[in-house]
Amino acid sequence: MEEWLFFLLPVAAASGWFAARRHYARKYLIEHTHSLRKAYCRGLNYLLSENTDKALEAFVDLLTNDFETVETHIALGNLFRRRGEIEKAIEIHEGLIAREDLSPQQQESAQFELGLDYLRAGLFDRAESIFLLLVDHENSRRGALQQLLDIYQHENEWCKAMECTRQLREMGKPPRRGETVAHFLCELAEETLCTDREILARQWLEKALLEDSRCARASLLMAKLEMREGRFEEAMQMLKRVESQKPGLIPEIIEPLRICHERLEKPPGELIGYLGYLYETYGLESAALALAVRIRSEQGAAKASEHMMRVLENNPSLKSLNTLTGFLLEDGAEMQREALIRLDRALDRMYSYVPRYTCTHCGFSGSELHWRCPSCRYWETIKPS
Secondary structure: OHHHHHHHHHHHHHHHHHHHHHHHHHHHHHHHHHHHHHHHHHHHHHHHOOOHHHHHHHHHHHHHHOHHHHHHHHHHHHHHHHOOOHHHHHHHHHHHHOOOOOOHHHHHHHHHHHHHHHHHHOOHHHHHHHHHHHOOOOOOHHHHHHHHHHHHHHOOOHHHHHHHHHHHHHOOOOOOOOOOHHHHHHHHHHHHHHOOOHHHHHHHHHHHHHHOOOOHHHHHHHHHHHHHOOOHHHHHHHHHHHHHHOHHHHHHOHHHHHHHHHHHOOOHHHHHHHHHHHHHHHOOHHHHHHHHHHHHHHHOHHHHHHHHHHHHHHOOOHHHHHHHHHHHHHHOOHHHHHHHHHHHHHHHHHHHOOOOEEEOOOOOEEOOOOOEOOOOOOEOOEEEO
16 A cells, blocks of 8 residues: 555656646736737727827737737738828838748738838839739739739839739739720830830730720720821721720710811711711710811801700700800891800800819819829729710
8 A cells, every 4th residue: 555655646746746837827828818918908098099109019019929919910000001100010011021930821911011011102112022922822912913013004014014914814803993905005005106106006006906806095096196197098997996896985086087087078968977977876965066066167057056956955065055155156146146245155164164074983073084094093984074
């Protein structure tokens, strides 16, 4: 019996040691967790009271002591970035990346956020280098390609933008702002047209139409190029393609069509007939107004006024009313002229406030056709008003 007690003493001692160790380990874990919670709450209090410097200090201390706060700190860095405190966001995300115990996914997340920080700070080269690395990682590939696409558009690097667009399309994930290869080819064509390199511009536009046969922008640019080189018949053919490509852009072809008709000395009735067709088919005010001008030229102000009165009955607008008063002034009696002049001036002022183009995505309005909205940066969302 005593021998058994002798052998059991070490076992009892070991059991007591392990029990004590578990007790103190648990106690340490509870105290450590409590300490981290206090530090986290302290950081939040600083943040809510807008004492961002102390909040940053508290969260950075928390980061070095607890592995599980990585996602929290990524979110905190994002918050600083949204508030415009880019340096603090960069400090947090760089601190995360410097850690050696992060999982690959956490490393990718921190790098992606740092790339966004650099973008917001205008450090495009640094942002590009990060996103180029992340393109090779499956989880980050799509987001990195989209950010690279934004960078290349900002820097007017259209060939690189095309490659990003193609890769996104191959993934079955089209770019989020309507970017297309055809638009980037048109951008290259416009750049070369500005430097009088017509042959290269034509090549870019031909590629754009091969890429997207419904690219109205390419047709408009090709028509411009044909007119520039004196090929007005070919220009008319390109302009008329716009009707089937994008009917909403028909107002953009009316003036160049008029110029082509005049240069080719075509019969006036041909243009009048086509403008009448556009108005009857699409109800376009721009076609109705252009038709009124041609009628006045061929048949006089009285006939043009009759046409505009019919237009006003169907689709009343300030511009149509303004055009009608102009014709009435030409043909009106002397007693009516003073009233018509005043009305015409008032309509001129009112119409000057009406935007010619409006973005269907964000509501931006202006007097020029932008293929990419200057406000929301979406492509082909600006339409004639």
